[in-house]
Amino acid sequence: MSDKADNDSCCGCSEMRNCACESHVAEFLARLDILPMEQGVRIGFIRQFLLALENKARAFITYVQDASRPRDGDKEHASSCKWSLSAARKALDLYSEAWFGIVLAVADRLQPDLARFIYDSRSG
Secondary structure: OOHHHHHHHHHOHHHHOOOOOOHHHHHHHHHHHHOOOOHHHHHHHHHHHHHHHHHHHHHHHHHHHHHHOOOOOOOOOHHHOOOOHHHHHHHOOOOOHHHHHHHHHHHHHHOOOHHHHHHHHHHO
């Protein structure tokens, strides 16, 4: 076995060969690749992508907060409310598991414990 093969297996590189790039990220990278090399143009494009991602995460947070808010006549605890993760994903066009994971990670950074709330409400 060659040294390169040994290095690949010990650092996990062979596992990365089986990974696929999320479509939104792939599109972003493809568009970034055709932009002029000027730093300002590229930084602006990157910031726009990150802003769009953060806005999607904020929309998800708002949706979850609104949908999980107890209505009149409901029990007091928010996790006992009738809200649906699949409805939230559909409303916000988060069909892809990978894209949902990215948006959820950003949302959880903005609103700590959001991911735990979602997990607990799905398993409870």
